[in-house]
Amino acid sequence: MKNFFTRNHLWLGVKYFLISLFIGVVVRGFLLIPVPVTGNSMDQTLKQGDMVLMEKFSKVQRFDVIVFQQPDGTIYIKRAIGLPGDEIRYEKDQLYINGEKVSESFLTNNRNHDHQVSPYTTDFQLDELLGEHQLPKNEYFVLGDNRRISKDSRSFGTVRSKDILGKAQAVYYPLTHIKFIS
Numbered sequence: 001m002k003n004f005f006t007r008n009h010l011w012l013g014v015k016y017f018l019i020s021l022f023i024g025v026v027v028r029g030f031l032l033i034p035v036p037v038t039g040n041s042m043d044q045t046l047k048q049g050d051m052v053l054m055e056k057f058s059k060v061q062r063f064d065v066i067v068f069q070q071p072d073g074t075i076y077i078k079r080a081i082g083l084p085g086d087e088i089r090y091e092k093d094q095l096y097i098n099g100e101k102v103s104e105s106f107l108t109n110n111r112n113h114d115h116q117v118s119p120y121t122t123d124f125q126l127d128e129l130l131g132e133h134q135l136p137k138n139e140y141f142v143l144g145d146n147r148r149i150s151k152d153s154r155s156f157g158t159v160r161s162k163d164i165l166g167k168a169q170a171v172y173y174p175l176t177h178i179k180f181i182s
Contacts, residue, residue, distance in 0.1 A: 035053075036050075037049065045079075064080050066078065066164055076151075079106070080142055081153075082140060084161075086098055086135050092119065093120055114148075120148070138160060138161040139161070141153045169181060
């Protein structure tokens, strides 16, 4: 009788382990994918060495932090500023989308730490950068939050929707940086 309970408990433990392993693989591989942050273009929002959790099922909204891959294989993490069909320009450190002033509250901390006199984001118009007045269908305009050093759509152009790997949702490592990404 004693061996019966031991074998049942052992078998139950093995089943729980296999189920947990399966769920872990599914979550890790398809729902929440870890991505390392490289570079300083997203400072103060994300720091070099942070590990973020990315999900790839929700639709990209304005100001979401997205993960995408360039044709050369490089993976970037930037903020989606312009959506397909948008007209975008910066004038005197102010973002205009479709002719309307748009506030970027996520830059407040960066601007407070910036000690330079020149504008935090240099002036540009979409047609000067891309030769088009509006973002093409299925293309996004991205900027890093650390605008002075960010390599983003101002230098490499738009990001196609098919190149977007997902949205960064949270920082989970290092433990002192744990937070949801707004």
